[in-house]
Amino acid sequence: MRRARVMVVTTLALSVFGCNRSKQESHTDASSAPSAHAEVHWTYTGETGPDRWGALQAEWSPCGGAGQSPVDIDHTAKSEATDHPVLQILHRPHVADEVNNGHTIQVNYTQGDTLRLGSDVYALKQYHFHAPSEHTVRGKRYPMEMHLVHQADDGRLAVIGVFIEQGAHNKAFDPIWSNLPRTAGGESHLDNVTVDVDQLLPRKSAVYRYDGSLTTPPCSEGVKWMVMATPIQLSAEQIGAFRGVIDGNSRPVQALNGRVVTVDEVQNAVANH
Numbered sequence: 001m002r003r004a005r006v007m008v009v010t011t012l013a014l015s016v017f018g019c020n021r022s023k024q025e026s027h028t029d030a031s032s033a034p035s036a037h038a039e040v041h042w043t044y045t046g047e048t049g050p051d052r053w054g055a056l057q058a059e060w061s062p063c064g065g066a067g068q069s070p071v072d073i074d075h076t077a078k079s080e081a082t083d084h085p086v087l088q089i090l091h092r093p094h095v096a097d098e099v100n101n102g103h104t105i106q107v108n109y110t111q112g113d114t115l116r117l118g119s120d121v122y123a124l125k126q127y128h129f130h131a132p133s134e135h136t137v138r139g140k141r142y143p144m145e146m147h148l149v150h151q152a153d154d155g156r157l158a159v160i161g162v163f164i165e166q167g168a169h170n171k172a173f174d175p176i177w178s179n180l181p182r183t184a185g186g187e188s189h190l191d192n193v194t195v196d197v198d199q200l201l202p203r204k205s206a207v208y209r210y211d212g213s214l215t216t217p218p219c220s221e222g223v224k225w226m227v228m229a230t231p232i233q234l235s236a237e238q239i240g241a242f243r244g245v246i247d248g249n250s251r252p253v254q255a256l257n258g259r260v261v262t263v264d265e266v267q268n269a270v271a272n273h
Contacts, residue, residue: 023154040170042217050251053217063219068136069212070252073261087114089160089201093134098176102184102222103216104128104249105242108178117224122150122158131243133163133225133248134215142231143239145250146200149213157214158224162201167233172200177238182245205230210261215251229263 040057042048048056054063062068097108106128113124126149133145144164151157179188206229213221234242 003243016044040217042245044248044250046102053219059216062213062221063070063217065213065219065221066255066257067211067221067259068219069215069223069225070251070253070260071210071212071256071261072136072137072139072253073208077221078113084213089113096181098181098188098190100181100184100186100245103246104130105176105246106226107115107178107190113150115160117158120156120158122152125149125151129164129246130215130250131239131247132212132219132250134253135161135163137163137229143248144234144242146232148200156222156224157220159179160201161230163228164234164239165231166239167237173238178265179216180241180245200232202228202232208261210256210259212254212259216234228241228245236266 007109040060042053042056046052050063054061099106100109106126110127115122115124126147128149129144129146131144135140135145142165146162146164147158149160150158150159160264175190179190181188208225208227209231210225211221212223212225213219214223
């Protein structure tokens with residue numbers, strides 16, 4: 001069947017500047033629980049691991065729901081004519097902080113990019129990393145995965161997932177990797193640093209779409225997931241540098257429970273703003 005066309009519009013570069021956001025504020029995202037729940041301890045192993053998240057706090061009961069993420073993407077992914085709205089990502093200059101929140105390294109924005117899904121508009125709040133990848137493809141797990149978390153004014157979330165494989169050195173990540181906060185609660189302010197956002201996304205790919213959830217407590221459902229099929233590359237040294245700080249921060253794959261993963265064609269284009 002005809003594939004739905006999805007357009008990704010990017011500029012050539014994203015400027016990242018330092019700002020003063022609190023550690024507490026930086027924890028409100030799709031990689032960590034709300035700051036009001038910071039006193040409840042959760043981990044990726046043992047008695048406070050993924051199998052127990054839903055029992056640790058009443059508000060985290062969605063962790064046991066039927067529409068959870070991540071998932072394994074396999075032959076159930078269907079390429080078909082759909083009414084998926086056009087996907088546009090418009091990159092602009094930002095101010096940012098790089099934070100080690102104890103569960104991941106993430107870069108937070110106060111004025112994020114615009115993600116448009118049809119008439120719906122989402123703002124980029126942060127991107128962060130998991131090692132190894134959380135989503136899998138026919139059981140294959142990549143060394144890392146990046147999540148670009150977007151939020152609409154009404155609180156709805158849309159997340160772009162990007163697989164990372166070992167390969168060539170990726171200079172776009174140098175400013176981030178050279179300032180990795182090595183201890184939980186640590187922050188790095190990225191002052192006057194230019195990050196080439198085009199290198200954060202595959203040049204040409206397909207995107208897997210499905211409805212899922214946050215991959216950490218509170219595991220809220222209703223998240224629009226778009227996982228890029230083609231990975232980007234980081235060098236062995238870059239992957240090792242991240243995993244020397246954060247490793248094993250991946251939730252096991254969850255059952256699809258009747259959900260359908262669709263795959264749409266993607267084209268990258270460049271627009272100036």
